[in-house]
Amino acid sequence: MDDRINLAKMIAGKHAELGAASPLGQLKWDKITPAIAAAEASHRESKxxxxxxxxxxxxxxxxxxxIVTFLRASRDILSGVHVDEMRKLGDYGFTVSAVTNRASKEPPAAAAKPAG
Incomplete structure (x- = not known):
C-alpha cells in the first residue's frame, strides 16, 4: 500500500509542478487529491x-x-482433594467427563433407558 500511495503522491506532485502544461490535466483532481490524502491518513492510522x-x-x-499455570495447579490440587469425587471439579468450572475405570473388578451400573 505504501508504494501505491507514494506513487500517487509523486504523480500528483509532478502534475502540480507542471501546472497547465501537465498532460494529466483532464483527470478529476478534485476527487484524486482528497483520495490520496485520505488513503495516506488511513494507512498511517492502520499501521x-x-x-x-x-x-x-x-x-x-x-x-x-x-493463567495456564494457575489452571493446572488448581486442577491438580482439586483432583487430589476430591480424588473420589472428581465431579466436584465441575463446581469450579472444569469440564468433567464420566469415564468408567476398566481396571475395576465391578461392572459399571446399568444405564437407565428411556421408556418407549
Missing amino acids: RLQAQAEAATQARDAALET
Missing part, C-alpha cells in the same frame, strides 16, 4: 492500530502463561 494490536496480543499471551 498505528496494528502496532497497538500486536502489543496487546503480546501482553495477553504473557498473562495467559500465568
Whole structure:
C-alpha cells in the first residue's frame, strides 16, 4: 500500500509542478487529491492500530502463561482433594467427563433407558 500511495503522491506532485502544461490535466483532481490524502491518513492510522494490536496480543499471551499455570495447579490440587469425587471439579468450572475405570473388578451400573 505504501508504494501505491507514494506513487500517487509523486504523480500528483509532478502534475502540480507542471501546472497547465501537465498532460494529466483532464483527470478529476478534485476527487484524486482528497483520495490520496485520505488513503495516506488511513494507512498511517492502520499501521498505528496494528502496532497497538500486536502489543496487546503480546501482553495477553504473557498473562495467559500465568493463567495456564494457575489452571493446572488448581486442577491438580482439586483432583487430589476430591480424588473420589472428581465431579466436584465441575463446581469450579472444569469440564468433567464420566469415564468408567476398566481396571475395576465391578461392572459399571446399568444405564437407565428411556421408556418407549
